[in-house]
Amino acid sequence: MGLAVPANLPPPPDHPRLPPRIALPAERAISLRTSDGVELEARAFAPPSARRAVVLCHPHPLYGGTMDNAVVVMIARAILERAGDAAAVLRFNFRGVGDSGGDHDRGRGEVHDAISAVRTLRTLCPQARVTLAGYSFGSWVALRAASHDAQVERVALIAPATALFTQPVVPRADLPIEIAVGDRDPLVALGEARALAAQLGASLHVIEGADHSFVRQRRALAERILPFLLPGMVAP
Secondary structure, eight states, rough: OBOOOTTTSSOOOOOOOOOOOOOOOOOEEEEEEESSSSSEEEEEETTHHHHHEEEEEOSGGGEEETTTTTTHHHHHHHHHHGGGEEEEEEEEEEETSSSOOOOOTTHHHHHHHHHHHHHHHHHSSHHHHHHHEEETHHHHHHHHHHHOOOTTTEEEEEEEOGGOOSSOOOOOOOOEEEEEEEEOOTTTOOOHHHHHHHTTTTTEEEEHHHHTOTTHHHHHHHHHHHHHHHHHSOOO
């Protein structure tokens, strides 16, 4: 069991349109190695003195999701702008994406990828408390990884399309969870988002006018979730 392609989506294209590569000024290219030996490409800003660190998980690879997705990049940019050297941020390509090794594994091997990213960032920033944040497909990977790795202090689920997930997750009892969705998202009905929040004991933010891609609402999304990603560092 894993993260399947929803029945209400068209089959994945043979050659999905990929976002352009983006290197934010403060980031540097690094590589990660997973527990099952897969090498992944990543970009990180990781000052050793950082008190908080955020790992970002990108959307579905079969539909063109990469670490350069516009939502992922906007959140990384907002962290860099608002927190400076007090916070670290790492985004990476799942296995089989871009220059990362391996093959797409329907959300199973990708959990190893996310855990590897968390542990790498903790090594680079040993004082930092880690937040995992995932978008769409990446939200379910982040939740599963956070449920298995006590080094993750909190997890944010952005547009967690419920149809993507075919295997239940029981999160750690001590894991703060926040969900952010758009009220015009065709993949995450508000009723489903509210039910998921109740099931997980999560807080829920609804971004008015936003679809699944948060077109024209990406800055609003980033500003809304930053206080959760970086508690005590960014005012609500």
